[in-house]
Amino acid sequence: MKLALSDEDQAFLDEVLAFIVRHWPPSTRRPLEAAAVYPEQRQPEEAGWFDALVARGWSVPHWPVAQGGTGWTPVQRYLWDRETAYAETPRMDAYGANLLGPLLCAWGTAEQRDRFLPPIREARVRWCQGFSEPGAGSDLASLSTRALRRDDKFVVNGSKTWVSGAHSADWMFCLVRTHAETARPQDGISFLLVDMKSVGVEVAPIRTLGDQHTVNRVTLTDVEVPVANLLGQENEGWACAKALLDLERVGVARVAQSQVQLGRLKAFAGTFTQDGGTLQESPDFRRKVAEVEIDLAGLEALELRVLSQSGSGELAGPQGSVLRLRGAEIGQRINELFVEALGYYGLPYPEALLIDNEGAIGHDYALPALQGMLSSRSWTVSGGTSEIHKNSIAKALFEPGQV
Amino acid sequence: MDFSFSEEQTLLQDSVERFIQNDYAFEARQNNVKDEQGFSGGNWKTFAELGWLGVPFSEADGGFGGSAIESMIMMEQFGKGLVVEPFLPTVVLAGGALKIGGSAAQKEKYLAGIIDGSLQGALAYAEPQGRFNLADLTTTAKKQDDGYVLNGYKAVVLNGPAADVLVVSARTSGDQRDTQGVSLFLVPANAQGLARRDYPTVDALRASEFTLENVKVAADALIGEEGKGLPIVEQVVDEGILAIGSEAVGCMEVLYKDTVEYCKTREQFGQPIGKFQVLQHRMVDMFMEHEQSKSLMYMAAMRLDEGYTAEAQKAVSAFKVQVGKSGRFVGQSAVQLHGGMGMTEELRIGHYFKRLTTIDTLFGNVDFHLKRFGAL
Numbered sequence A: 001m002k003l004a005l006s007d008e009d010q011a012f013l014d015e016v017l018a019f020i021v022r023h024w025p026p027s028t029r030r031p032l033e034a035a036a037v038y039p040e041q042r043q044p045e046e047a048g049w050f051d052a053l054v055a056r057g058w059s060v061p062h063w064p065v066a067q068g069g070t071g072w073t074p075v076q077r078y079l080w081d082r083e084t085a086y087a088e089t090p091r092m093d094a095y096g097a098n099l100l101g102p103l104l105c106a107w108g109t110a111e112q113r114d115r116f117l118p119p120i121r122e123a124r125v126r127w128c129q130g131f132s133e134p135g136a137g138s139d140l141a142s143l144s145t146r147a148l149r150r151d152d153k154f155v156v157n158g159s160k161t162w163v164s165g166a167h168s169a170d171w172m173f174c175l176v177r178t179h180a181e182t183a184r185p186q187d188g189i190s191f192l193l194v195d196m197k198s199v200g201v202e203v204a205p206i207r208t209l210g211d212q213h214t215v216n217r218v219t220l221t222d223v224e225v226p227v228a229n230l231l232g233q234e235n236e237g238w239a240c241a242k243a244l245l246d247l248e249r250v251g252v253a254r255v256a257q258s259q260v261q262l263g264r265l266k267a268f269a270g271t272f273t274q275d276g277g278t279l280q281e282s283p284d285f286r287r288k289v290a291e292v293e294i295d296l297a298g299l300e301a302l303e304l305r306v307l308s309q310s311g312s313g314e315l316a317g318p319q320g321s322v323l324r325l326r327g328a329e330i331g332q333r334i335n336e337l338f339v340e341a342l343g344y345y346g347l348p349y350p351e352a353l354l355i356d357n358e359g360a361i362g363h364d365y366a367l368p369a370l371q372g373m374l375s376s377r378s379w380t381v382s383g384g385t386s387e388i389h390k391n392s393i394a395k396a397l398f399e400p401g402q403v
Numbered sequence B: 001m002d003f004s005f006s007e008e009q010t011l012l013q014d015s016v017e018r019f020i021q022n023d024y025a026f027e028a029r030q031n032n033v034k035d036e037q038g039f040s041g042g043n044w045k046t047f048a049e050l051g052w053l054g055v056p057f058s059e060a061d062g063g064f065g066g067s068a069i070e071s072m073i074m075m076e077q078f079g080k081g082l083v084v085e086p087f088l089p090t091v092v093l094a095g096g097a098l099k100i101g102g103s104a105a106q107k108e109k110y111l112a113g114i115i116d117g118s119l120q121g122a123l124a125y126a127e128p129q130g131r132f133n134l135a136d137l138t139t140t141a142k143k144q145d146d147g148y149v150l151n152g153y154k155a156v157v158l159n160g161p162a163a164d165v166l167v168v169s170a171r172t173s174g175d176q177r178d179t180q181g182v183s184l185f186l187v188p189a190n191a192q193g194l195a196r197r198d199y200p201t202v203d204a205l206r207a208s209e210f211t212l213e214n215v216k217v218a219a220d221a222l223i224g225e226e227g228k229g230l231p232i233v234e235q236v237v238d239e240g241i242l243a244i245g246s247e248a249v250g251c252m253e254v255l256y257k258d259t260v261e262y263c264k265t266r267e268q269f270g271q272p273i274g275k276f277q278v279l280q281h282r283m284v285d286m287f288m289e290h291e292q293s294k295s296l297m298y299m300a301a302m303r304l305d306e307g308y309t310a311e312a313q314k315a316v317s318a319f320k321v322q323v324g325k326s327g328r329f330v331g332q333s334a335v336q337l338h339g340g341m342g343m344t345e346e347l348r349i350g351h352y353f354k355r356l357t358t359i360d361t362l363f364g365n366v367d368f369h370l371k372r373f374g375a376l
């Protein structure tokens, strides 16, 4: 056992760091969280980053090499994810690059791959995920959006909800019911790729806590989808969905992001005064920060352990769930500590910080801290609730053969 | 020992509860928030007509002679409705400072207006550098001619935008964190040299930052004795804690009950999600946190009612610690058990969660009151 990187990995890391410094120099970095980036809203520096990624062939490292992947080892991919998170580079559209892309590589026809993969790889398109419905959340298989086959088209009717980024997405991959009377609800579901510009697609915003707009209700009324946009076999879309939900557990521990946030929290606490000293000097506050730092160290160690054991680097199954759960909880805790650190300046309403030219009320970092705390509550809901992940870990413990 | 309410107290509770049920449904509340001043002037008038604005003041001062118990009763119900009308800043804080430290002339001048609903007030006690320490003040008041001149900065003053008069803490002597040398002044909102910046708060209230630049007040603006203002602010703030803590208890009741109702009706996997034991246990924990908080609420109110002693201060800090911890747990659990719905602005759940979050901060968070409890 040893912790140090091999010579090759060290050389790889140096190359990565040089690439990041060159194409995402500290001067271009935004002070706050590098939020999801929508193509049309990209800052010039962000466009430069994506161009550099594409030119270097590093935009979709985890795809098969034939489709533009890098063939990196799990350790190399980990180093890449970590360093880009530390540097808070813009992120590739996760729905296209992380979820749909690998699925297309595995299940798509040659035509579908040629058509859909290049725009994702080149960061020219945004996807969204239309799985959940008002009546089908944790119990996804109970979904009721209907798609009727008519010649070479499906006609889709129903409504999807909580669709992240639907308001700025070009395409949506979604699950629809193509066969109603099946023994198991999982059967009879198909996986469709829907052009958001299709007639009959309506997107309505859903405001979430802190008055943020990231999720939407998407209503589909007689939307025509060519049969060519069916991924996998008709009525067998559940298999694709399951493969995708497994992918949703990869790299979700948010270790590097949490480390960045924790560092910021400490710096932050150093600027608040309390009884003549700073908050960072207060034993109470330091103990809390130390506690979460130790939790985070444990999570990082677990991630590295899993990583060094899995040849493929895919963290499916119960360990993936553990990483996701712990990662979400730790991230939530750090967000809580931010708000706690703010004291009274956690009270001003986020938008009030931007109302005039006089600058923020209190501190300009109060804005993301408060919204961050509120929106971090969704980390134990979206992508499968904590309870559902625990159910699946329990299943792995009680019926190890079945998973 | 008796945990039951008197007949008058029961009547008061019933009347506030009825108002919340009939006139303060969540949609109505959201409309009040949208009002230009951030609350309903009509409701404020109703509060005055029903006599609620005079409840904590003595009969001699034109009030109804209520005590901490009455304040608790009203605020718990206000919490259930997530009431945004400024009862806390005007009646409990500004009114409280006058009640505790005001001269007969000051009471006569201001309390009648507070009680009849024509006067809004605010307590400007916090400063950016001081965090929760009430004595940590850089705002100064210097004697000049027949009065004082105030200079400094006051942070996050609730009801600042609507207030006609502010009660401002300032240093008349001593070092930045000395317990001696703090004085309280009544400053009219239109005083020369007083500038403010208004904003809404995350829990849909209104607040202001105040800058004081050579604000002149007369000698009779001083509340109590010069340099002896800290005990008054402390007592006002402790009464404020009882008030917002009671509000939090009301919020928690709504949250656990709403969650139980939701889990009875929301179906997944062919059954109401309330059938899943792991969720039942979480709701039981929410209920237990609420019960624990409510019990400490009664203790704090009864202690304060007996007199403002160290015992009372301890009971108030204990209550605040409990409410901070329980509020966080209950708020987060309610959101979690509602799934995606819990994250929406549309459902009332999230708004109670936000209020509980700010209540934890107001007047000192869990850490602050743990320390104070330990030191008392």
Ligand SMILES: Cc1cc2nc3c(=O)[nH]c(=O)nc-3n(C[C@H](O)[C@H](O)[C@H](O)COP(=O)(O)OP(=O)(O)OC[C@H]3O[C@@H](n4cnc5c(N)ncnc54)[C@H](O)[C@@H]3O)c2cc1C
Pocket: A128, A129, A130, A131, A132, A134, A136, A137, A138, A139, A161, A162, A163, A164, A165, A215, A378, A381, A382, A383, A384, A385, A386, A387, A388, A391, B266, B268, B269, B273, B276, B278, B279, B336, B337, B338, B339, B340, B341, B343
């Ligand atoms: C911010 C955000 C973004 C999202 N983005 C997307 C997206 O882009 N695309 C998409 O398709 N979906 C998205 N979702 C939806 C998300 O996947 C669902 O919210 C999630 O699956 C839970 O479903 P639900 O909200 O219907 O809650 P429910 O399933 O109704 O759950 C309510 C509560 O019941 C519990 N529960 C349910 N079943 C069980 C059980 N068997 N045992 C124990 N407890 C149980 C849950 O854990 C939860 O606490 C998003 C959600 C959020 C909040």
